[in-house]
Amino acid sequence: MSKLDFLQELGIEEVNLGGFSTKWFGSGTNLKSIAPADESVIATVNQCDSGDYEQIMKDTATIFQKWRMEPAPKRGEVVRLLANEFRKHKVALGKLIAWEMGKIQAEGEGEVQEMIDIADYAVGLSRQLYGKTMHSERPNHRMYEQWHPLGTVGIITAFNFPGAVWAWNAMIAAVCGDVMVWKPSSKTPLTAIAIQKIVNQVLDPLGWNGVMSLLVGSSRDVGEMLIHDRRIPLISATGSCNMGRKIGGAVSKRLARSLLELGGNNGIIVMPDADPELVLRAVVFGAVGTAGQRCTSTRRLFLHKDIASDMIERLITSYSQVKIGDPLDSKTLMGPLVDETAVNDFSMALKTVKEEGGEIIHGGKSIDSPGFYVEPTIVRASIDMAIAREETFAPILYLFEFDTLEEAISMHNSVDQGLSSSIFTRDMQSVENFLSHAGSDCGIANVNIGTSGAEIGGAFGGEKDTGGGREAGSDSWKVYMRRQTNTLNWSDDLPLAQGIEFG
Numbered sequence: 001m002s003k004l005d006f007l008q009e010l011g012i013e014e015v016n017l018g019g020f021s022t023k024w025f026g027s028g029t030n031l032k033s034i035a036p037a038d039e040s041v042i043a044t045v046n047q048c049d050s051g052d053y054e055q056i057m058k059d060t061a062t063i064f065q066k067w068r069m070e071p072a073p074k075r076g077e078v079v080r081l082l083a084n085e086f087r088k089h090k091v092a093l094g095k096l097i098a099w100e101m102g103k104i105q106a107e108g109e110g111e112v113q114e115m116i117d118i119a120d121y122a123v124g125l126s127r128q129l130y131g132k133t134m135h136s137e138r139p140n141h142r143m144y145e146q147w148h149p150l151g152t153v154g155i156i157t158a159f160n161f162p163g164a165v166w167a168w169n170a171m172i173a174a175v176c177g178d179v180m181v182w183k184p185s186s187k188t189p190l191t192a193i194a195i196q197k198i199v200n201q202v203l204d205p206l207g208w209n210g211v212m213s214l215l216v217g218s219s220r221d222v223g224e225m226l227i228h229d230r231r232i233p234l235i236s237a238t239g240s241c242n243m244g245r246k247i248g249g250a251v252s253k254r255l256a257r258s259l260l261e262l263g264g265n266n267g268i269i270v271m272p273d274a275d276p277e278l279v280l281r282a283v284v285f286g287a288v289g290t291a292g293q294r295c296t297s298t299r300r301l302f303l304h305k306d307i308a309s310d311m312i313e314r315l316i317t318s319y320s321q322v323k324i325g326d327p328l329d330s331k332t333l334m335g336p337l338v339d340e341t342a343v344n345d346f347s348m349a350l351k352t353v354k355e356e357g358g359e360i361i362h363g364g365k366s367i368d369s370p371g372f373y374v375e376p377t378i379v380r381a382s383i384d385m386a387i388a389r390e391e392t393f394a395p396i397l398y399l400f401e402f403d404t405l406e407e408a409i410s411m412h413n414s415v416d417q418g419l420s421s422s423i424f425t426r427d428m429q430s431v432e433n434f435l436s437h438a439g440s441d442c443g444i445a446n447v448n449i450g451t452s453g454a455e456i457g458g459a460f461g462g463e464k465d466t467g468g469g470r471e472a473g474s475d476s477w478k479v480y481m482r483r484q485t486n487t488l489n490w491s492d493d494l495p496l497a498q499g500i501e502f503g
C-alpha cells in the first residue's frame with residue numbers, strides 16, 4: 001500500500017499546495033500537518049472558527065435530546081458498528097498515525113487496536129450501567145440509584161495518542177448516552193479528520209449525525225471556548241500537567257467536572273532477584289518505544305546495587321542496537337520526536353543534566369537530518385537532580401542505585417507525578433511491600449511487567465500531578481454520567497426519615 005493508497009482509503013484526496021487536504025468544513029485559518037520523519041507538509045487543514053463552534057454546539061445539543069432516550073444497548077449497537085469500521089481501516093489508520101505523529105507503524109496499528117478494544121468493551125458495558133438498590137428505613141418504600149447521561153462532553157487530546165485517547169472517551173461516553181465534541185492536538189489534525197470521516201460513515205446513515213463531532217483548532221481559540229462553555233458539563237483533557245492546571249482551574253471555576261489525564265514520570269524498581277532478560281525487554285520498550293513519548297514511558301530506573309553494573313552493561317548493548325529511522329519502515333524500532341520543540345526540549349534537558357552533575361552514559365545527541373531524530377539516552381543520575389523530577393517527553397532514561405526496597409520506594413515516590421510504576425522481583429515480600437499502602441503511590445503499579453502499555457479493562461490514570469482522572473475499564477464510566485438517588489413510597493402513609501414527627 002503506497003502513501004497515497006492509504007490516504008485515499010481514509011477519504012483524503014490530493015490537492016494543490018504540495019500536500020494533501022480533505023473535504024472538511026472549517027471557516028478558520030489553515031493549519032499544516034507536518035511529518036516528523038522528514039519535515040514535509042502532509043496536509044493543509046481548515047480550522048474551525050467561532051461560528052463553526054456555535055453551529056456544532058447547537059447540533060450537538062439537538063441530537064442529545066434523542067440520543068439520551070435511545071436504550072443503552074441500542075447505543076452499544078452503534079458503537080459495535082464503529083468497531084467494525086475501525087477493524088476495516090486498522091492498517092491505513094495505523095500508517096497515518098505513524099506518518100503524522102512519528103511512532104512506528106506497529107505501534108500505530110496497536111493504537112487502532114486499542115480503539116477497537118475499547119469499542120468492544122463499551123458494547124458490553126452498554127448492558128451493564130448498573131445502579132444499586134438500597135433498603136429504605138421506611139416501611140413500603142423503595143430506594144435505588146440510577147445513572148443518567150450528562151450531556152455534551154468536551155474531549156481534548158494530546159498528540160502522542162491521536163486516536164486511542166479520543167476512543168477511550170468517546171466509546172464509553174457514547175454508550176452512556178452523552179454526545180461529544182473533540183478538540184485534537186494541532187500536531188495531529190489529519191488523523192482526527194480521518195477518524196471523524198469513519199465516524200460519519202457510520203453515524204450519518206443511522207441519523208445520529210452530531211453525536212460525535214470534531215473541532216480542529218488551536219488551544220487558544222477552540223480550546224478556550226470549550227473549557228469556558230457552561231453548556232459542557234464534563235471536560236476530559238489529556239496532556240501535560242501545565243495544561244491540566246489551566247483547564248482544571250477554568251472548569252472548576254464554573255463548577256463543572258473535569259477528567260484530567262496528565263503527565264507521568266514513571267519508574268521501575270529492579271530487585272537483585274529479578275530476571276535480567278525480562279527487565280531489559282521491559283525497560284527498552286518502556287523507555288525507547290514511541291521515542292519516549294508515552295505518558296507511561298519509563299523515565300526512571302532504580303537498580304539494586306548488586307545488579308546495577310550488569311544491568312547497565314546489558315542496557316547499553318541493547319540501546320546500541322536500536323534502529324532509528326522512518327516510522328513506516330518495518331525495520332525501525334524508534335521513530336522521530338514529534339517536532340523541533342521536542343528536540344530542543346531533549347537537548348535542553350541534557351544540558352541541565354550536565355549542569356546538575358549527571359553523567360550521560362549512552363546517546364545524548366540529536367541527529368542532524370531532515371526529521372526530528374534524537375538518540376535514545378541513558379543518564380546516571382542522583383535523586384537530588386531537579387531535571388530527573390520533570391517529565392521530558394523524549395527517550396531519556398535516568399538511572400539510580402539503591403540498597404533497600406524502602407529506599408527505592410521512597411526515591412520512586414518523591415516526584416510530583418503519579419501515573420505508572422513497576423517492580424521486577426520473584427520475592428513475595430518485595431511484591432507485597434511495593435503494592436501495600438506504603439508502596440507505590442501511582443495509579444498503576446505492575447509486577448514483572450514494565451510501566452508502559454496498559455490494557456483497556458482496568459481503570460487508567462494517575463495520582464498527584466497526573467490529575468486523578470480514570471478512563472477506560474472498571475467503573476470509569478461513572479464520570480460520564482450523573483447519579484440520581486430515587487426513593488419511592490408505595491405505602492398509604494408519609495413517614496419521615498430519622499423517625500421525625502412533624503405536626
Ligand code: NAD
Pocket residue numbers: 156157158159160161165183184185186218219220222223224227238239240241243244246247261262263264294295296391393419461462466
Ligand atoms: P499539551 O498539554 O501540550 O496539549 C494537550 C492538549 O491540550 C492539546 O490538544 C492542546 O491543544 C490542548 N490544550 C493546551 N492548553 C489548552 C487550553 N488552555 N485550553 C484548552 N486546550 C488546551 O500535551 P501534548 O504535548 O499534546 O501531549 C503530551 C503530554 O500529554 C505529556 O505530558 C503526556 O504525559 C500527557 N499524556 C497523558 C496521558 C494520560 O493518560 N495520563 C496520555 C497521553 C499523554
